[in-house]
Amino acid sequence: MHIIDVVEKTKPIASPIRNAYIDFSKMTTSLVAVVTDVVRDGQRVVGYGFNSNGRYGQGGLIRERFRNRILEAPPAALLNEAGDNLEPSRIWDIMMTNEKPGGHGERSVAVGTLDMAIWDATAKIAGKPLFRLLAEMKGRKANPRVFVYAAGGYYYPGKDLTALRTEMRSYLNRGYNVVKMKIGGASIDEDRRRIDAVLAEIGDEARLAVDANGRFDLETGIAYAKMLREYPLFWYEEIGDPLDYALQATIAEFYSAPMATGENLFSHQDARNLLRYGGMRPDRDYLQFDCALSYGCVEYLRTLDVLAAFGWSPSRCIPHGGHQMSLNIAAGLGLGGNESYPDLFQPYGGFPDSVRVEEGHIVMPELPGIGFEGKSDLIKVMRELAE
Template identity: 70%
Template sequence: MKIVEIRDRTFPISSPIRNAYIDFSQMTLSLVAVVTDVIRDGRPVVGYGFNSNGRYGQGAMMRDRFIPRVMAADPATLLDETGENLDPSKVWATMMTNEKPGGHGERSVAVGTIDMAVWDAVAKIADLPLFRLLAKRHGREADPRVFVYAAGGYYYPGKGLEALRDEMRRYIDLGFSVMKLKIGGADLAEDRERIESVLDMLGPGQRLAIDANGRFDQAEALAYAEAMSDYDLFWYEEAGDPLDFELQAQLAEAYSGPIATGENLFSTVDARNLIRYGGMRRDRDWLQFDCALSYGLVEYQRTLEMLSTYDWSPTRCIPHGGHQMSLNIAAGLGLGGNESYPDLFQPFGGFPDGVMVEDSYITMPELPGIGFEGKSDLASVMASLSSD
């Protein structure tokens, strides 16, 4: 078997929302189709992938470097030991030929997007949901029940407290018991008002997480930490620059509640530095590494192996991104859950049709591959790329 073609297209996922750092008015992502010569039901098997929101489309980089390397390789060098399926690690190594270490930046997003499509194809060829394929390969039982939380609470023009509460009520009505609110795009007094307005409407067992998107310097991060200690929050996320491990360590000393970070660390080495120097506490804190932004599942498995050497459980990992790839990793490799965007970044966010949220848990459907075809609006967009 072989890869016949790799296609990509840039799609807009623009929105008038903003967090503490960026607005999404010009946001895009890349969609990739890996077309194979394996025929099922009269059609070639195609794997799909896309990058998470917040990092823009990576088409030029993929077309200039990574796709040509894969297509120029001897097809036999990309196969597993059976010769009947792709080996994602070999495809990954081919993409990274002549790439220097370090300086991960946008390169990790381009590779992670293609890697997602490769894994989708591999699981489809194996005729298994990706989460069951991963569990089988790692000698573990898959758990199709996955914790999810609703990411929202963005700043929006004219959005007052009542509109914010309406948004959170909608998430509760959808079945979520944990929601996330953006902070840092206003002053502390206004953010406290926003937080309290949501906390006041939550019922028993319902929790709120907050996310500063890396906005704060040390003084601001600690000022918010002091103020946030008044609340029982699910977590306080990404207070400062993701590579400022000293700030992170100081925050962990000052704030006794759970901290979350890692979505903007794009390699196993960077993740290891966070564990070594960021003061993260394995009994309460959360790691948000996102495979779609950090070289894909091939690299993410290395990150999980690294975490195990520091006695971190994979259950402390709840990836950023809100995509079905991380849902499959969570179910197959025992992560703590996954982010979800019930309303935003459509059709790329959300779950397959018919999947319901109950007390912030979903049950994975038994769909081959990542399961994209189970979400009709997304499947239509993907089919338009592979059928051109």
């Protein structure tokens, strides 16, 4: 059993939208294929992966560093003890050979992208959906029903309150009962009008979360907290710089309702520091670590161990990214749900074609691997890469 090639291609996911910090007009992603010599049902097993939106493609790191370590390793070093499947944790160790501690940034995205493809291949070789493989590995029962919320509400040229309301209504029409919008890219008064418009549209049919994308300093974060606590929000997300734990802890003194953060933390050490110093509250707040940006599922399992040591339930994790890898982790390891982008970052976001959102939940299909083969627009692009 061999990995015979690792292929990467940097693809555009450009869009005219923006949040409080960046615009997506030149955004890219890395699409990867891990090609094995294993055949299942007459087809060569290929694992696929890509990095989440908001971080650019990692082609240079993948092609020049991590790919070579996988392909140059003795084939047996990539396998489990029985020698009948890949072992993602061993492959992770090989990828991270000669890497110093810290410096998580872009490196964590490159490894997370490859790790996704490796888990996809591993589950396909086992002939199981990844969420069931993960559940078995941890000795727990998988729950294929997963909470999902609709992320949108971006700023873009010409988007008025009517367009914002129409967008949010479209999510409700598709079965979502929690929606999210961006704040911090306009004045506080304009954002208040935007929030009022959305709440008027969704009424008691759904809950609203807001996301500042790390834009605020302490003074602005507090000003927004005082404004936002007038509303029954699902959460107030990523208020300031992701590494400013003191800011996060201080905001908790002004905002007693749920907060969420973590999508721009890239290791279990970062997660530990957030829980030590960030004032996060395990009874109400949410953690948004994204495996595709933070060294993959191998590292995510370590992160869940950190959470357990601090008394946090995995159900407080609702990952960023809107991809099927996190859906599998949620279903297999008991997370609280997953982000979803119904209209954005296609074909990478979203669900297999047969999956529908009902009452804010989806049911995982019984597809081997991560389930990319069930999403026709995405698997077409992926197979072109492997061929």
